[in-house]
Amino acid sequence: MLLLTHVLDTIRGFAIMNKSAPLKISKGQSLWAITLTRLFKNKLAIVAFSVIILLILMAIFAPVITSFDPNRINLSNKFQKPDDIHRLGTDDFGRDVLTRLIYGTRASLLVGLASTGISVTIGVTLGALSGYYGGWIDNLVMRLVDIFMCFPFFLMAIVLASILGPSIYTVMIVSGILSWPSLARMVRAEVLALKKREFIEAARALGLNVSSIIISHILPNVFSVIIVYATLGIAGGILGEAGLSYLGLGVKQPQPSWGNMLSAAQNMSSLMFYPWLWIPPGIMIFLTTLSINIFGDALRDALDPKQKK
Amino acid sequence: MKSYLIRRLLLMIPVIFGVSVIIFTLISLAPGDPFAQMIEANPSMSRADYENLLNSIGYYDPIPVKYAKWAKQVFSGSLGYSISQKQPIADMIGRRLKNTLLLSIPALVLSTIIAIPLGVLSATKQYSFLDYILTLLALAGISIPAFFLALLLLKYLAFDLKLFPLQGMETIAAGYTGTRWLHDRLHHLALPLSILTTIQVAGRMRYTRSSMLEIINQDYIRTARAKGLGEKSVIYKHALRNALIPVITVLSISLGSLLSGAILTENVFMWPGMGTLVYQAISNRDYPLVMAGTMLLALSMLIANLLADIAYAFADPRIRYD
Secondary structure: HHHHHHHOOOOOOOOOOOOOOOOOOOOOHHHHHHHHHHHOOHHHHHHHHHHHHHHHHHHOOOHHHHHOOOOOOHHHHHHOOOOOOOOOEOOOOEHHHHHHHHHHHHHHHHHHHHHHHHHHHHHHHHHHHHHHHHHHHHHHHHHHHHHHOOOOHHHHHHHHHHHHHHOHHHHHHHHHHOOOHHHHHHHHHHHHHHOOHHHHHHHHOOOOHHHHHHHHHHHHHHHHHHHHHHHHHHHHHHHHHHHHHHHHOOOOOOOOOOOHHOOOOOOOOHHHOOOOHOOHHHHHHHHHHHHHHHHHHHHHHHOOOOOOO | HHHHHHHHHHHHHHHHHHHHHHHHHHHHOOOOOOOOHHHHHHOOHHHHHHHHHHHHOOOOOOOHHHHHHHHHHHHOOOOOOOOOOEHHHHHHHHHHHHHHHHHHHHHHHHHHHHHHHHHHHHOOOOOHHHHHHHHHHHHHHHHOHHHHHHHHHHHHHHHHHHHHHOOOOOOOOOOOHHHHHHHHHHHHHHHHHHHHHHHHHHHHHHHHEEEEEEHHHHHHHHHHHOOOHHHHHHHHHHHHHHHHHHHHHHHHHHOOOOOOOOOHHHHHHOOOOOOHHHHHHHOOOOHHHHHHHHHHHHHHHHHHHEEEEEEEEHHHHOOOOO
C-alpha cells in the first residue's frame, strides 16, 4: 500500500506542474479506475480531452452552429475577405469558409475513426494469430508486415487512391490498409509473452477453444496497447486525409474536409492573396491532432504499470 | 553474427519480391495510360497510332506477362527508359536522388545535433518548466502537417517578406558561379531544410527524452550516484551512453526515409527530388519509372531496417544474434 501511494505520488507525464497531495486509492480498484484517476490528475490531458469533445459536438451539431449552407455557391460573392457576415470570408465559389470549416470536422473525424478501425481490426487479428500460432502463420504474417513496412506511405497511398478514385472512403481505406503493420508487431509481441503464462495454460487445460482463449483471455490483456495505438492512430488518419486531399486524391468536392480546403493553397494566387481559404483548415488539423496526441500520450503514461520517478 | 546476417539478407529476397509484385499489380490496375495526356494535347493523333503506341509498351499484356518482362529487364541490369521523358531511368533517378539527399541528409544531421541535447536536458530536468515547454513543442512538432508549415513559411517569409526564394533549387538561368552560386543554392535550401529539421527534431527529442528517463531510473545510475560520482559524469558517461542505444536504432531506421520522407514538402517547394519524380510518374502512369522509383525507396527502407539491427548489436554488447 505504501508502495502504491508512493508510485502514484510520482506520476509522470503532463501533470508536471501539478504537485497536489498524493492520491488516495483504495484497495481493489480496477485498472480502468486507476487509469481514469491518473488521467484526471493531468490538467493538459483534460484540456485536450475537452477540445476533442468540443470537436465531436461541432461535427454533430454543425447545422445548428452555422446558418449558412456549406455547398451554396454564390459566384458574385467569391473571395470575400473575412467580415461580420462571413467570419472567415468566402472561397472561390463564394461559399462561407467558416461553415465549410465546421462541416469539414465531420469528414476529418470520420476518416480518423474509420481508418483507425480498419487498421486496428487488421493489426489485432493478424498480430494475435501470428503470436498465438507461431510457425508458418507467424512467418507469413511477419513477411507481410515487412513488405508493408517498407512501402513508402505517401506514394503507395497515391497509387491506391488513383485506383479507387478520390473519395472519402478511399482515404479511410488507404490510411487503414497502410498503417496496421506496427500494431500487428506490438500485438504479436504481447501475445507471445502472454501465451506462456499460467492462466492461458489453465484456459487451455479447461478445453476452451482457441477463439475464446484469444478473444476473452488474451486480448483483454493487450487492450492498453491497442487503445493507445488507436488514439494516436486517429491523429495519423486525420493527417493522412490532409495530405491526400491536399493532393486532390482524398475527399471530393463539394463535400468539405479540412484537407480539401487546404488544397486551395495548391493555387498560387489563393496561397498568396487569400490566406483565409487555407490557414483556418490547417490550424484546425493542427489543433485536432495536437489534442489527440496529448491525450494519447497521457493515456499511455496513465496505463503504464511501471510508473517511474 | 555472420550467419544472422546471411539469414537476414536471404529473408530480404521474398520481401523484395512481394513488394515488387504488389506495387506492379497496383500500378497496372490504376486506370489510365501513359499516352492519355499525349492524345489530349495532340487531337490529330489517330486512334490507330495511339493503339500502336500502347502495344509497343505491352500495355495490353496480362499483368503477369508484363511483370515477367519488367523483371527480366531489371535482371539484365537495365532499368529501362521512362515513357513520358524518353530518358534512361537510371540517369533520371541519379539526378533526383542527389537533389533529395542534398535536402534530407543535412536535415537528418542538423535535427540530430539539436534534438539529442534538448532531449537529455528535458529528461534531466524532468517536471521543470523547461521540460514542460520542450515536451509541448515536441508534441506540436509531430502534430503539425509538414506541408502546412511549409505553406505558411512560403506565404509569409518568402512571398510577403521576400526573405527567401519561392521555389526550386536555384535561380534558373542566372548563371551564377563560385560563391554567388553557393549563396543562391543555400538560399533556396533554407526554407525546406528548416521545415524538415523542425519536424524531425520534435520526434527525435521526444525519443531521446523517454529513452533517457528510462535509463536514469536504473539501479546502476543510483549506484553511480551513491559512489559519489559527479552529476555530469553520471549523466554523460553512465546514462547518456546507454540511452543512446535505442536512439541509434531509430536513427538508422530513419535513414530509410531519407529518400521518401519529404514528398509533400518537396511538392510545396517544387524541389526536384525523388518524391516529386515518383509522384509525377504515378500521375503520368509511367510504369517503368514508377517501378524503379518505388522499388528504390522500398529497398532503402529495408536496408535501413537491417542496418538498425546491426547497429543495435554493435552499440550494445549484451545483444547477441545467433
